[in-house]
Amino acid sequence: MAEVTYLEAIRQGIWEEMERDSRVFLLGEDIGAYGGAFKVTEGFLTRFGANRVIDTPIAETAIVGAAAGAAHMGLRPVCEMQFIDFIACAYDMLTNYVATARYRADLPTPMVVRGPSGGYVRGGPFHSQNPEAAFLHTPGLKIVCPATARDAKGLIKSAIRDDDPVLYFEHKYLYRRIKEALPDNEEILTPIGKARVARQGKDVSVITWSAMVYKALEAAEQVQLEDGLSVEVLDLRTLLPMDDEAILATVRKTSRVLIAHEDTRTGGVAGEITARINDGAFEWLDAPVKRVAAHDVPLPFAPTLEDFVLPQTADLVNAIRWLAKY
Amino acid sequence: MAEVTYLEAIRQGIWEEMERDSRVFLLGEDIGAYGGAFKVTEGFLTRFGANRVIDTPIAETAIVGAAAGAAHMGLRPVCEMQFIDFIACAYDMLTNYVATARYRADLPTPMVVRGPSGGYVRGGPFHSQNPEAAFLHTPGLKIVCPATARDAKGLIKSAIRDDDPVLYFEHKYLYRRIKEALPDNEEILTPIGKARVARQGKDVSVITWSAMVYKALEAAEQVQLEDGLSVEVLDLRTLLPMDDEAILATVRKTSRVLIAHEDTRTGGVAGEITARINDGAFEWLDAPVKRVAAHDVPLPFAPTLEDFVLPQTADLVNAIRWLAKY
Amino acid sequence: MPAKTTTEPPVRPIPAGLSRAQLLELFYWMTLTRILEERLVSLYRQSKLIGGLFRSLGQEADAVGSAYALDRTRGDILSPLIRNLGSMLVQGATPLEVLRQYMAKAASPTRGRELNIHFNDLQRGFLGQISPLGDMVPVMAGVTLSFKLAGQDRVGMVYVGDGAMSTGAFHEGMTLAAVQRLPLVVICEHNGFAYSTPHHRQTAVAELRTKALAYGIPGVRADGNDVLAVYETTKVAVDRARSGGGPTLVELVTFRMKGHAEHDNQSYMPKELLAEWELKDPIARYRKQLLEERWASSEDLEQVGQRIAAELDAALAECESEPLPSADTALVGVLAEPPAADAEWYRSPGG
Amino acid sequence: MPAKTTTEPPVRPIPAGLSRAQLLELFYWMTLTRILEERLVSLYRQSKLIGGLFRSLGQEADAVGSAYALDRTRGDILSPLIRNLGSMLVQGATPLEVLRQYMAKAASPTRGRELNIHFNDLQRGFLGQISPLGDMVPVMAGVTLSFKLAGQDRVGMVYVGDGAMSTGAFHEGMTLAAVQRLPLVVICEHNGFAYSTPHHRQTAVAELRTKALAYGIPGVRADGNDVLAVYETTKVAVDRARSGGGPTLVELVTFRMKGHAEHDNQSYMPKELLAEWELKDPIARYRKQLLEERWASSEDLEQVGQRIAAELDAALAECESEPLPSADTALVGVLAEPPAADAEWYRSPGG
């Protein structure tokens, strides 16, 4: 059992899959000699060679499109977006070409697009985005957002083995901040489409994912101590396909639900989750489903502004108390 | 009062604004001599000249980006996407550059991006899309989706006069199918951000927009006759910013709500609306908010398949009855 | 006086190392393309087709001649555009498949999910396009990257129009293919117009092969209405790609004789241009050449026409009465897992 | 022996019609760029900056010389990249503004909303970039389109790196600007690397000016470390644009002497290359030239240094203790109407 960071876990996951399966190869900007902007692929070029670790021009549409073409031919490309924000430059290729390939043309397109996402890092409007919501309404894609080192490793491995395109959004705030002891000789494969109960509780449920899981756990701890409230925290892990069973189970258990995400509120993923809860467990609700999300503005740079715009632990505490009192 | 089609209404709206304001000009593919793929800008080149009706290369990112640059300088560009599906090719420019310009840099960017959207026309997966959901979570954009000829005219005029970027999604199924008598010498300006009660009712509310409004009205008529149900139909007209007052008003009135849209269900706009209803009128709900939306697949081409995938009037009837019985 | 029989010796030897049989094959593919499209037009007029109809009238030589330069036995793959019906036929797509696609039949290659010639078979060697222009260039860069990584001597070919070359996707795909020296031949069909937009409003570049210079690859140009010139020029590019020489941009100069699609009467099109190119019709011209050079006899060409008519009659007879896909197939196969999308509740609201 | 006073006649006449005063101005802007960045480095090391720090060490001449070719009195506008601090200074951006941006101060041009030199003032003539590379090319095409439509004789300038030229946005913007003959000068800073990616892995093209051919516009090349050559070459392009001659691609050959940003120790960078370019330092070189040609005296240059030190001391003193923006400004100004975004309920859950 070695202590590994979230970043190291991603690294290990990709490494193991490349060792296991010669069809897996990497495409991205500065991923070779440099090892990627955040060093996720450090050492890969030396180990796997320039044919499997390909430095590309600055051309996200070409990276994603080329990955799709290679995937059709039986390879298993893993694309890095240097910052996930730039996935916007491949939006057409991902939504119109990649996502539809199997349905319209029976073309298998097993590929992964991954990259550093998320805020709380003073990255400003173009190095802090959470693009989940932009792809949630595209049939044909899968979306995963690991919160723990274990899932970071387990989900990248499952994503690479998946027969369909998977968007893997890793949170750069977690890269080196969290550590976890992972078994050295156990193969970790987190199933895509399955949520995880991060904390058991009975009074209020917080449904969330990625870095927000930690704020939820902190808030749960605080209201436990200060209010004696028992809060369940559900870490969705996969957003598409969504784990309805797990969502409805926690709703039926607590009847009070908070959905928390880092992205802006309007049009965010919480809307979809609310609709599913409303649809599947309406009678179980003792209070309105509430959302804690970022304010509806582009994410500003200054710490005072970023901290105000993004949800903080205290906000979750407020929201949980409000629900408990309702 | 002349009878004008939905398409003619758009045409008149743009024409009037170009006559009124010399800062307004058009950018797009084949909009000049050809008058656009659907002839929305027919005759404009002759009247306004090549400086105000600019045929561009096939380059959506350049069209949108150039419009933004011109808008910063005080002009009021109206961009046509030949089919709205290709707005995906300008996704980065719209969400990262255009939408953030005012907030991050105090750059006014008054521009309109419009184009034919929607299905029911045997257009297949790339000529039938409804891109609302892709932009709903981008602060800094406005989104309008007219259903009537009056609003088609009133909203394009308001969009052109708006000081911020407006996405104007016109439904190609309606282009020549609906006609309406519009006053010749009244200036029609539909306010952005205000919904319209398309039919008064007290038993069930259907919240919808664009072409789906007509299916809702048909369904309302049918259940009135066959079941004596009184259905209210709310035509949102603007999706961003959303008219919460109008939404909550109809919910409080009927306590039974159906949200209907043509786009696929998962991640669709109905999720956001459900969350707002749940948040603002939870206690008023006598039944779960239900959604009628397209099935979660790329839109197939064959009539049998398209008709199955897209919501039909009969589906709305079923859903309304289900809600009334609940 | 054209030769009556093929026994007489050719006036000149056949160029490009082609055999008489191959010359006839080229004639067959070009003629098949045209007649199939003419059949489609009459079906379109009888409203038996679903959706729009796209013609390649006058461009049959560029499509057929370029595709013919590929080696089907080696597993070469091309990605056509809407005017490359001929290329797909050469790669083994059948008229029956095309008719079924245009009629959205259940038995069509895409089972009624996609339109017209948007279908593919990687075994036979064609990858259908999607509508957003330019996207197939990066995708074919990926296909040919897989050839390179596997050390295969296969070649890929992708078609772009003079209009599609303005897209960002084209540029990014070209940049990647060139810097990776991928075995990709890029065929630019310079047919003068992009929908209603004339070439000079699309780009400030006169000869489109010039764009190759921006990628550090060779750019060549040929008369797109001369099928043998198209073949020879493309073949050089294909051989270069196969031998590790990287991509080539091949500009084929031709003309779009019909509107963008059947609905478009091309009122914007200068009549003189049409008249001028009418005289350069690639099939009439090739026919004349075959006869004058005594590379084929009129009987040979007659037979080709008869064979095609018979094939198309049979294909049409087979598919016309076929059913459309049944609705319950609509939800299957968006992903491998789950195998089908949810059926929406409102279809059986009781349940 | 450098001249001691400016009274002695120049060895050679001053090129490009520049005056002594202008030569000193160029020296001032280049030196200001460098010293301001050095101040920023020490602030960065003291963790007084927020976010990353980008240097243009070794590229001051290309930024300053190109921007200097614009006419500020006419309302020319440029859009810089991250290494074009010098261009922004020339257009009137102040060190105080830059310091405030890097410290995310409330009084910064973007009020703490955007980072580093991502700020703009269309009056002074600079439009700040956004991060996604290439996007400013279409935007500046639009800015210069507005010049053309209004019949103004203003010129726009946009900077792209050797890496950014691979983006689809660059290609689309260039295609539009060229076909519309817009008054846009495109400056390509060929500094050898894009982050860690050497030029030869970015594109198969050796001389980046070659890419101009793909757009049917002139492509020229100059030594980016020779400020006078940069100025002269760019000036020709600016004059062409102003007189209706359309865009020019100006390739300025230089080298990135520091990592992509301060966090990057550029372990990937061949030491020889750095050593080689060290000798070509644009400021040392220009200084030498000024003295040897007797276009300026060492006193003149001394004074420039002193003036800059004083200005920077003052700027730093003024902003260092300034406050960050107050949180309540965060929701204002996403749209003109409504004027502010909603405050989320969870901040005052009672209400």
Ligand SMILES: Cc1ncc(C[n+]2csc(CCOP(=O)(O)OP(=O)(O)O)c2C)c(N)n1
């Ligand atoms: C990205 C994108 N924008 C717009 C369109 C609409 N469109 C379809 S075909 C066409 C013209 C294509 O012209 P060209 O590339 O020259 O091919 P040709 O039709 O001449 O063979 C356009 C604008 C599209 N399919 N994709």
Ligand SMILES: Cc1ncc(C[n+]2csc(CCOP(=O)(O)OP(=O)(O)O)c2C)c(N)n1
């Ligand atoms: C579309 C996009 N992809 C990736 C990045 C990340 N990125 C920022 S700067 C950079 C390198 C830019 O190199 P170049 O254009 O040569 O400019 P230089 O830094 O050399 O001045 C990259 C890859 C980005 N900003 N935008």
Ligand SMILES: [Mg+2]
């Ligand atoms: Mg064309």
Ligand SMILES: [Mg+2]
């Ligand atoms: Mg560079």
